[in-house]
Amino acid sequence: MKKTVVFIIAFAVILTGxxxxxKHSKGVYMLLDSSDTYALELKTAQSIINYLLxxxxxxxxLAVASIDTGSFSxxxxxxxxxxxxxxxxxxxxxxxxxxxxxKFISNVKSSRYTDISGGILQAIEYLNEADTGxxxxxxxxxxxxxxxxxxxxDVPFQLTGFNVIALNVTxxxxxxxxxxxxxxxxxxxxxxxxxxxxxxRVVNDLERLDNIFAE
Amino acid sequence: xxxxxxxxxxxxxxxxxxxxxLFLLLAALYxxxxxxxxxxxxxxxxxxxxxxxxxxxxxxxxxxLVQRNREVxxxxxxxxxxxxxxxxxxxxxxxxxxxxxxxxxxxxxxSEVITSLEEDFNKTADVPPSLPNWINIIEAIANIKHSGxxxxxxxxxxxxxxxxxxxxxxxxxxxxxxxxxxxxxNKIKPMWRKLQKTITDVGKSITALNKRAKQIDKYMDNYxxxxxxxxxxxxxxxxxxxxxxxxxxxxxxxxxxAAIINxxxxxxxxxxxVGGGSYIGPYKTSDVVGLxxxxxxxxxxxxxxxxxxxxxxxxxxGSMDDKxxxxxxxxxxxxxxxxxxxxxxxxxxxxxxxxxxxxxxxTLIGVDEMARAASNIPTIGQMIMGFVLPFALTFVAxxxxxxxLSSRMVIGIVGAGILRAIAFILRLIGNxxxxxxxxxxxxxxxxxxxxxxxxxxxxxxxxxxKKITKEAPKSIFFxxxxxxxxxxxxxxxxxxxxxxxxx
Numbered sequence: 001m002k003k004t005v006v007f008i009i010a011f012a013v014i015l016t017g018x019x020x021x022x023k024h025s026k027g028v029y030m031l032l033d034s035s036d037t038y039a040l041e042l043k044t045a046q047s048i049i050n051y052l053l054x055x056x057x058x059x060x061x062l063a064v065a066s067i068d069t070g071s072f073s074x075x076x077x078x079x080x081x082x083x084x085x086x087x088x089x090x091x092x093x094x095x096x097x098x099x100x101x102x103k104f105i106s107n108v109k110s111s112r113y114t115d116i117s118g119g120i121l122q123a124i125e126y127l128n129e130a131d132t133g134x135x136x137x138x139x140x141x142x143x144x145x146x147x148x149x150x151x152x153x154d155v156p157f158q159l160t161g162f163n164v165i166a167l168n169v170t171x172x173x174x175x176x177x178x179x180x181x182x183x184x185x186x187x188x189x190x191x192x193x194x195x196x197x198x199x200x201r202v203v204n205d206l207e208r209l210d211n212i213f214a215e
Numbered sequence: 216x217x218x219x220x221x222x223x224x225x226x227x228x229x230x231x232x233x234x235x236x237l238f239l240l241l242a243a244l245y246x247x248x249x250x251x252x253x254x255x256x257x258x259x260x261x262x263x264x265x266x267x268x269x270x271x272x273x274x275x276x277x278x279x280l281v282q283r284n285r286e287v288x289x290x291x292x293x294x295x296x297x298x299x300x301x302x303x304x305x306x307x308x309x310x311x312x313x314x315x316x317x318x319x320x321x322x323x324x325x326s327e328v329i330t331s332l333e334e335d336f337n338k339t340a341d342v343p344p345s346l347p348n349w350i351n352i353i354e355a356i357a358n359i360k361h362s363g364x365x366x367x368x369x370x371x372x373x374x375x376x377x378x379x380x381x382x383x384x385x386x387x388x389x390x391x392x393x394x395x396x397x398x399x400x401n402k403i404k405p406m407w408r409k410l411q412k413t414i415t416d417v418g419k420s421i422t423a424l425n426k427r428a429k430q431i432d433k434y435m436d437n438y439x440x441x442x443x444x445x446x447x448x449x450x451x452x453x454x455x456x457x458x459x460x461x462x463x464x465x466x467x468x469x470x471x472x473a474a475i476i477n478x479x480x481x482x483x484x485x486x487x488x489v490g491g492g493s494y495i496g497p498y499k500t501s502d503v504v505g506l507x508x509x510x511x512x513x514x515x516x517x518x519x520x521x522x523x524x525x526x527x528x529x530x531x532x533g534s535m536d537d538k539x540x541x542x543x544x545x546x547x548x549x550x551x552x553x554x555x556x557x558x559x560x561x562x563x564x565x566x567x568x569x570x571x572x573x574x575x576x577x578t579l580i581g582v583d584e585m586a587r588a589a590s591n592i593p594t595i596g597q598m599i600m601g602f603v604l605p606f607a608l609t610f611v612a613x614x615x616x617x618x619x620l621s622s623r624m625v626i627g628i629v630g631a632g633i634l635r636a637i638a639f640i641l642r643l644i645g646n647x648x649x650x651x652x653x654x655x656x657x658x659x660x661x662x663x664x665x666x667x668x669x670x671x672x673x674x675x676x677x678x679x680x681k682k683i684t685k686e687a688p689k690s691i692f693f694x695x696x697x698x699x700x701x702x703x704x705x706x707x708x709x710x711x712x713x714x715x716x717x718x
Contacts, residue, residue, distance in 0.1 A: 024494045050579040059492025085490030087483075087568055091575045098579065 026213070027061040027132030028052055029123035032078070033141030034066045035114040042105050044168055044206065045140045049101050051209045053094045058085045061130040064101060065119060067141060068111035069148050072118035078104045082130065116145045116189075117153035124158060135162045138212065142170045143185050159198030165212055166202045244659070245666035252656055259652020266645025270638040277634035284627035289444055291620060292452045296438040303431045307424065314420040321413060328410050335403050339396045453624070460621035463614040470611040474509055477558070477604045480597060481505045484564035509608075512554050516609030519547040526616040555605040562601030566594045 030052070032045050049064060056062055063080035065071065079100040083090040120137060127135040143166060147153060166189065175182035186202060193200040203211050222236065223229040244251075356374055440448040485501035485508075493500040521532040522543040532543065660667060 025492060050581075054576055054579045057491060058486070059490070083492075085492045086487050087491050088487060088571060090491070091571055094575060095578065 023133045025059045025061065025132045026056060026134045026136065027127040027130045028056065028063070028136045028138060029127055030062075030064045030138040030140060031071070031116070031119040031123065032064060032066050033114060033116075033139075034068055034108055034111050035141075035144075035146065036110045036112065038114075038142050038170070041140070041168060041170060042108055046101065046105055048138070048140065048167060048206065048209060050098065052212075053098060055213065056083060058083045058087055058090045061127070061132050062097065063123075063126055065122060066104075066108070066111075067114055067116055067119045067139075069113040069115060070118060070151065071115040072121050074122070076119070076122065077126070080126070112146075113148045114141065114144060114146045115148075115151060115153070116141060116143065117147075117155075117157075118151070120157055120164070121153075121155065124162065127162070136212065137162060137164045138167055139164065140167045142172060143189050144172060157193070157196040157198065159193060159196040163199045163201065164193045166200075167204075167212075168206060169202055169204055241663055241666050244663045245670075248659070248663065251659060255652045255655050255659075259649045262648030262652075263645040266641045266648065270641035270645065273634050273638040273641065277631050277638065280627060280631045280634060284624060284631065285444070285449060287623055287627065288449060288452050288456065289441060291456075291624070292441045292448075293438070296434060296441055300431060300434045300438065303427055303434060307427045307431075310420065310423060310427070314417075321417070325410065325413060328406050328413075332403055332406050332410075335399045335406075339399045339403075453628070456621045456624040457628075459617050460625045463618040463621065466614040467611065467618055470608060470614070473604055473608060474513075476600070477509050477512075477608070478502075478505050480565060480601050480604075481508060481558055481561045483568055484561040487564060487568060508554065508558070512551065512558075512605040513608055513611060515547045515551045515554065516605070517612045517615070519544065519551065519609055520612035522547060526612045528612070528616050528619070551605055551609065555602045558601035558605060559598045560601075562597040563594060566597055 030045075030049065032042060034042065052062060059082070061080075061082045063077055065077040068076065070076075079097050081093050081097050083093055116139065119139070123137045127137070166186070169182075169186060171179070171182050175185075190200040190202075201211075203209070205211075223232045225235060226232045356371070359371065437448075441452070482502050482505040485505045486499070489500050489504050491499070491501060495503045517526070517528065518532065520526045521529050522535075522540050524533055524540075527533055532540070535543070
């Protein structure tokens with residue numbers, strides 16, 4: 001009898017303890033490169049965001065920010081949302097999010113500089129605050145960073161538990177002549193991310209977006 | 216200097232070195248022969264005995280298990296037979312109560328009918344008045360010829376008139392009486408029919424009772440056979456239990472399919488109620504809640520079946536007093552209906568959520584929003600399914616009970632089979648060990664055959680020398696020459712083989 005009571009109490013404690021939402025939730029922060037060299041690719045980003053909206057579940061977090069001259073700023077966040085736990089409400093939030101993004105992409109102005117590091121720092125800060133179970137930073141860029149004079153970005157990233165995924169890393173004109181530079185660019189970012197304990201991946205085939213959340 | 220070089224370097228000639236080494240090796244093996252034989256024999260016998268003992272104990276356990284299975288089978292079958300006989304007695308009781316309850320009324324009715332019949336019949340026995348006897352006399356008088364005397368003529372005319380009148384009156388009376396008798400007999404006819412019908416009904420009841428009694432006789436015979444634990448009965452029962460196990464298993468699989476459909480109907484809308492983002496362990500809370508609801512429905516169904524005394528998994532429910540049991544029936548039925556209603560509502564909600572999600576998906580992939588389905592039939596169908604499935608799942612209790620009861624037997628039979636197989640394998644290992652030992656000994660002897668041959672030659676020479684010098688008796692000679700160590704061992708081995716085979 002005593003054992004049964006202990007078992008029931010233990011079971012109840014486990015159940016209540018395991019009713020965890022944060023552990024299973026996903027946090028996605030997507031950086032959109034709006035620099036001169038990449039602004040034309042933003043239409044492609046729209047389909048990726050739509051894929052994310054279709055995939056993410058209630059209690060997941062999604063934020064989309066632009067990469068411009070100084071990206072370490074909340075002002076660069078175009079839209080952010082944590083989906084409500086009821087699917088019907090979450091669906092409405094997704095619709096509103098999509099509209100916001102569509103508006104941004106149709107009115108985007110290209111920037112002269114590309115502050116990818118600043119964007120990553122902002123993403124880390126945002127996702128840490130959102131306190132999601134799994135954290136993804138998606139960089140939709142050609143990965144060519146061009147910082148404005150005076151911007152200091154040699155801050156080490158705290159990327160433990162983060163998945164950093166570069167999407168649609170396009171080849172620049174110079175890279176067609178000399179592919180090594182392209183490879184070096186991608187490799188360099190990989191090294192930076194991995195040296196900061198982050199997971200680095202590159203997804204260039206946009207037909208296989210399910211690879212984004214593949215473990 | 217390598218090992219080979221040092222090995223072959225004991226003499227100047229390597230071949231000679233090899234021969235010396237070979238000779239030494241054979242000598243060593245020859246001297247170690249007896250201890251080696253003993254060690255190998257002991258080890259193989261150890262394996263053989265250990266395996267045999269283990270196999271015996273496994274077989275003993277198997278026998279106990281078979282015995283237990285038999286006891287379980289008999290106990291279950293006796294209970295079933297008792298239930299059948301009990302049910303038949305209940306039916307007889309109902310029939311007797313129903314028929315004999317009305318027996319006093321029936322008796323009275325029959326008595327009344329019979330009395331009435333008797334009375335009417337007696338009345339019909341009244342003979343109609345016969346025509347007067349004096350008519351012939353008067354007729355004779357009336358036929359007398361008169362000679363014209365007016366007085367006589369008048370008198371005869373009067374007599375004739377009176378006679379005719381009397382005749383008419385008598386015929387009238389006769390007709391009236393006959394008509395009355397006929398009407399009385401007509402009245403008797405329906406009464407006879409009524410009586411006949413009543414007697415036929417009683418006859419039918421008696422025939423039904425007779426049939427039931429024969430059925431009970433059959434069940435009782437079966438019961439007696441089970442009680443006697445005859446092999447025939449046990450075989451029949453085992454086969455019956457296996458059949459029950461497989462059939463109930465199939466039905467449970469079907470019920471499992473129904474439960475999965477039920478789960479899919481309610482899992483998605485549950486996320487709208489309990490939230491789509493919370494988890495219990497690795498599972499979504501909405502899924503767990505959906506599953507729990509289905510399990511609660513199954514439990515309610517089980518309790519309902521128990522309360523109705525259709526199944527007997529919980530004897531405490533079956534043994535409750537009728538008032539409490541009926542309350543429980545109403546309670547479980549109400550809860551089931553409520554849960555069925557909830558499921559129906561959830562099924563409706565599921566349809567709406569699925570439609571909304573599909574619309575969003577279409578929007579996200581850039582397709583124009585599709586037209587909503589005009590027909591409500593799928594929604595209504597889902598709602599009906601949501602309402603009906605909980606009640607359908609209630610009947611799972613019957614195959615579940617059958618499955619649990621028969622699985623005891625089936626597990627026992629499978630267990631006994633496994634034990635038998637283990638015992639066989641153990642015996643096989645034991646025998647293999649024994650013969651492997653003999654094989655190793657034979658191989659050993661084969662490897663050192665030159666020394667054994669030499670031993671045989673020396674022994675035979677010694678024997679012949681002894682024969683010449685001491686004139687030893689023939690028996691001693693044969694004993695020494697014909698029974699070298701190897702032969703003796705072979706004989707012992709043969710004895711052992713025979714012993715093992717008999718075992």
